[in-house]
Amino acid sequence: MSENNGDYLTCPYDKSHRILRSRMSVHLVRCFRNNKNSKKVRCPFNVTHLTDPNEMKNHAANCPNRSGFERFIKPDKKPDVELSHCSEKAHFPCTVMNQGAKNKTEAHVKDCRHLSSYVPHVSTNQTKKWEIESTENWDDEPKVETYDPKANMANKFVIINPQGNTPSAKRAFREKERKRFQENGRF
Numbered sequence: 001m002s003e004n005n006g007d008y009l010t011c012p013y014d015k016s017h018r019i020l021r022s023r024m025s026v027h028l029v030r031c032f033r034n035n036k037n038s039k040k041v042r043c044p045f046n047v048t049h050l051t052d053p054n055e056m057k058n059h060a061a062n063c064p065n066r067s068g069f070e071r072f073i074k075p076d077k078k079p080d081v082e083l084s085h086c087s088e089k090a091h092f093p094c095t096v097m098n099q100g101a102k103n104k105t106e107a108h109v110k111d112c113r114h115l116s117s118y119v120p121h122v123s124t125n126q127t128k129k130w131e132i133e134s135t136e137n138w139d140d141e142p143k144v145e146t147y148d149p150k151a152n153m154a155n156k157f158v159i160i161n162p163q164g165n166t167p168s169a170k171r172a173f174r175e176k177e178r179k180r181f182q183e184n185g186r187f
Contacts, residue, residue, distance in 0.1 A: 008020060011031055013040070039052065041053050045065040
């Protein structure tokens, strides 16, 4: 069973450790036991990304897994950057992608020489064109009284089982309800 060398990652705790991508999260838990004094911090977008604390701000701004998080937070808004790292919006324009080879996107992303850990993000003024305008504002809804089930049931003739009360309170409630039903000729 030969493994592809591209599927291996280097452990951030110990550079001599080479781990399969699919086993990296398990390895990091075990390797942390031997490196408890390490000051590395986890990326908020991918737990297998560990960096030094002074590099975390830069990593969080450029993390390749950030677009998935932004898509989760804002599902109605088009993400800033997808896999089109070589599109005209990116800082790494690739001639292969710009020549219309769109059916080869997956193969291109895998073999692209421009691909790096840096994923550029489109500026906010460019993403405003993808926002959906809406005239609906839920804060402008008319004021509605809250529903009070006890007040509603006082006017109806429905048998209620009073749960959560003491036995004597249940007996008193049933007796009160029985009298109410008899007074109105419903029992």
